[in-house]
Amino acid sequence: MSARLPLPSRMLAGLGLLAFLGLAPALAVATGFGGDNPPSRIPIPAKDYSAKVEDQGGVVVEVDRVTWNGEVFLYGNVGAAQVTVPFDGIRTVEILPSTVQGKRKARVSLRTGESVEIQVNDDTPCYGRTKFGNYSIEAEEIRFVTFEERP
Incomplete structure (x- = not known):
């Protein structure tokens, strides 16, 4: 007979996995796996120079x-x-x-x-x-x- 985690622990483990899977695509894009890294955001400078x-x-x-x-x-x-x-x-x-x-x-x-x-x-x-x-x-x-x- 295999040991099973109690129901609340299994639910928490499942939620952790879902959270990871939900964040993985965003993390991949943020770390540069999203292509040519277009400048979707630019730094806002302390002064505006042209x-x-x-x-x-x-x-x-x-x-x-x-x-x-x-x-x-x-x-x-x-x-x-x-x-x-x-x-x-x-x-x-x-x-x-x-x-x-x-x-x-x-x-x-x-x-x-x-x-x-x-x-x-x-x-x-x-x-x-x-x-x-x-x-x-x-x-x-x-x-x-x-x-x-x-x-």
Whole structure:
């Protein structure tokens, strides 16, 4: 004769299994098993910045709510140091190839007239919102970003 769980324990086990089966599809989508990961949601930035983003194919898109991986500053390395450059101080960013694997050079033109070159991860996403929907592009696919003047 096999041992059976008491009825309340069997019911709880069954409910646990149902809960798991109900959550499994949502967890699969949330962890990236849902395809190309379209930007159904974008980060809401602390400040609303607008920019024109040109991709490597020459397509220019006007984007607002621009963020760099959810942040309102560009970040990367200058030599051995980690740096951040707030969007308030950036006029343009040109993304160029790098000799370092997995990186890109970001040539940042500042509103002061100076410039700085930063090594950025080539898979860092730039997010935003367009007139036609949400926007997401990785650094390696960007050619040029021009930030709009802020009043």
